[in-house]
Amino acid sequence: MNCKIVFRMTLLRLLVSSLGLAASCTLLCAQEKPQPDTKPRLSVGVLIDTSAHQKKVIEFEREVLNSIADAFAGVATDGFVLRYADKVETLQDWSPLGTGLRTVSPRIELDVESGKNQRTLLYDAFYVGLLKLDNENSAKSKALIIIGEGNDSGSHLRVAQLKQLAKSNHVQCFVLLVADHNLMGGRERHFGFNLYDLASATEGKAYDVGDSRKNLDKAIQDLVKRVR
Numbered sequence: 001m002n003c004k005i006v007f008r009m010t011l012l013r014l015l016v017s018s019l020g021l022a023a024s025c026t027l028l029c030a031q032e033k034p035q036p037d038t039k040p041r042l043s044v045g046v047l048i049d050t051s052a053h054q055k056k057v058i059e060f061e062r063e064v065l066n067s068i069a070d071a072f073a074g075v076a077t078d079g080f081v082l083r084y085a086d087k088v089e090t091l092q093d094w095s096p097l098g099t100g101l102r103t104v105s106p107r108i109e110l111d112v113e114s115g116k117n118q119r120t121l122l123y124d125a126f127y128v129g130l131l132k133l134d135n136e137n138s139a140k141s142k143a144l145i146i147i148g149e150g151n152d153s154g155s156h157l158r159v160a161q162l163k164q165l166a167k168s169n170h171v172q173c174f175v176l177l178v179a180d181h182n183l184m185g186g187r188e189r190h191f192g193f194n195l196y197d198l199a200s201a202t203e204g205k206a207y208d209v210g211d212s213r214k215n216l217d218k219a220i221q222d223l224v225k226r227v228r
Contacts, residue, residue, distance in 0.1 A: 043139035044079035045129035049148025052115030084125035085111030119154035150192025175206035
């Protein structure tokens with residue numbers, strides 16, 4: 001066989017072999033490239049006060065939900081929304097937090113029955129929220145956010161029990177006190193006094209928002225920074 005032909009065939013084999021090796025490397029690198037983590041980094045339960053006493057701030061509470069949705073935009077976060085008044089009810093079950101909050105916001109309505117029965121089951125709602133978060137094991141962090149006047153009437157549980165349960169389950173608690181009146185009364189807080197202790201004990205925080213958009217913006221910014 002002609003030497004030139006042999007030489008060319010040898011070069012061709014080397015080229016084919018080299019191309020095969022390059023393709024293998026490309027495939028291997030693609031397989032080893034880390035995939036983005038799509039699991040929720042944070043699970044958030046939102047509790048909203050829909051008792052009759054929130055009549056003048058119910059629209060503002062809808063704004064609060066939308067503000068929370070905006071604040072966590074771009075973060076891998078899932079969540080749920082519970083309403084509490086004369087009873088505890090799930091308004092939005094597990095879903096991406098931003099989508100869920102914006103879906104439920106227009107559907108927030110007052111519970112007119114709560115005005116007749118004088119019950120505001122905040123602590124019972126908090127317990128339901130803790131149970132839902134306890135069953136959610138994939139998130140790295142868990143938080144409960146309370147939106148409301150901060151008072152409780154008629155719950156079976158007490159705040160001391162909830163504080164211990166939240167701490168043992170590593171759930172941060174945040175409170176956005178929303179009302180159409182001054183939340184400070186006399187020498188001590190008339191509404192939400194126990195919630196300040198609950199939030200502090202779980203490395204969260206309570207905020208006197210009232211019905212002020214300025215106070216709300218400050219509170220949401222600080223809340224997002226504090227979530228672990």
